[in-house]
Structures are given as structure tokens and as C-alpha cells.
Amino acid sequence: xxxxxxxxxxxxxxxxxxxxxxxxxxxxxxxxxxxxxxxxxxxxxxxxxxxxxxxxxxxxxxxxxxxxxxxxxxxxxxxxxxxxxxxxxxxxxxxxxxxxxxxxxxxxxxxxxxxxxxxxxxxxxxxxxxxxxxxxxxxxxxxxxxxxxxxxxxxxxxxxxxxxxxxxxxxxxxxxxxxxxxxxxxxxxxxxxxxxxxxxxxxxxxxxxxxxxxxxxxxxxxxxxxxx
Numbered sequence: 001x002x003x004x005x006x007x008x009x010x011x012x013x014x015x016x017x018x019x020x021x022x023x024x025x026x027x028x029x030x031x032x033x034x035x036x037x038x039x040x041x042x043x044x045x046x047x048x049x050x051x052x053x054x055x056x057x058x059x060x061x062x063x064x065x066x067x068x069x070x071x072x073x074x075x076x077x078x079x080x081x082x083x084x085x086x087x088x089x090x091x092x093x094x095x096x097x098x099x100x101x102x103x104x105x106x107x108x109x110x111x112x113x114x115x116x117x118x119x120x121x122x123x124x125x126x127x128x129x130x131x132x133x134x135x136x137x138x139x140x141x142x143x144x145x146x147x148x149x150x151x152x153x154x155x156x157x158x159x160x161x162x163x164x165x166x167x168x169x170x171x172x173x174x175x176x177x178x179x180x181x182x183x184x185x186x187x188x189x190x191x192x193x194x195x196x197x198x199x200x201x202x203x204x205x206x207x208x209x210x211x212x213x214x215x216x217x218x219x220x221x222x223x224x225x226x227x228x
Contacts, residue, residue, distance in 0.1 A: 051076030103117025
């Protein structure tokens, strides 16, 4: 149910992902807590209930944004298995819709794929792993686009890539928007924001201009919930 919130694979190894402004931060400013919750008691309990017996676990990589955990276990059929899991914090993704029906997209260079992608505003706060997803959504929207939302509608939750990662995100539709200044991080210096009509946005999807999986999934969820 939509919620209105007033504003005020089995693998020997899994490649890690992360971003930052300064390599010294990776080396010397690691957070006390591991990103993500792959070793959380509820996850371990659910794995055991599904018939997976954990034999050993270790963290093989970590930076302030990403960690990789490697588990060795017995499968339900008794065979030994190995799984590398990428752990990242919770994110929020926002579809901003203006009073005239237009939506705001951001475009930025994504280093791992070396392309500028069209996306909904989204992000996580690695320094605040317990942040409320709605607060995170309002903050990311303001930081990346300068937009302030008077109404935030929760559309649901999704996993970013459950075959290799624990990361999950919360989807929001933002309305009653007012413009203000952005507060982008230095790693977002090349980011630009653009207003498009809903028809233009859907054409961009159909013609393959929008390839961000999270953006596409968030739009599908918002549309399926009848929020547009």
C-alpha cells in the first residue's frame, strides 16, 4: 500500500564495487561497521532453515562503501559450496514528478561501465547505515537535483542484485516539488538534471536510452502500483 509521508551465484569470487573521492580514505578511513547486512542473524537463520550449513565465513575485501564476504557451506544435498557476496548499504531511489506531469532524471558518468547513464536520483549514506529510507530519499533528491518534495509516496522495496549482493533499496514517488540548490558530492561533479515528459521518458526506455536496472525496476513498480 502506498504511504504518504509529509516532507519537513555461486562463485569463486565476486567483483567488488565502490566509489570515492580519495584513495587515502579507502586506506585509512574505514568505518567501524561492515557495509551491508550479509552476516545478519536473520539472514543466517533463513539460510540454515533452507538447508545450508555454514562451515566458515571471512571478509575478503572492504572499503567504506562495499565489502565482499566469502562463505563455505554444505548445500541441502550435502555437497560443499562457495559463495562470494557483495555487501552494500540500503539505498533509496526516487521518481520526481512535477505538477505538470514532467519527471526529473539525472545523468552521470558511471565509472565501472564507462558510460553516462540516465537515471532516477538515488543513493545511500555510508556514514549512516541506520538512516530511515524516506529521510534518505528526501536527502538524495535534494542533493542531486535541488528538488524539495512536499509529498513522498512509498512504492515498495527491491533487491539490487540478489544473485550476488545483499543490497536492497526503497522506491519512492516524489510530488509537490519545489526547486532549490543542489549539494552534490565531488564524485557527482559531472551530474546534470533534466526534466522530461512521461511520454519522452517511456520513449527513452523503448529506444534503449535508459539502461539503469534500478531506474527501470523502480518505474515498473510505481506504474504497477497505480501511482501514475
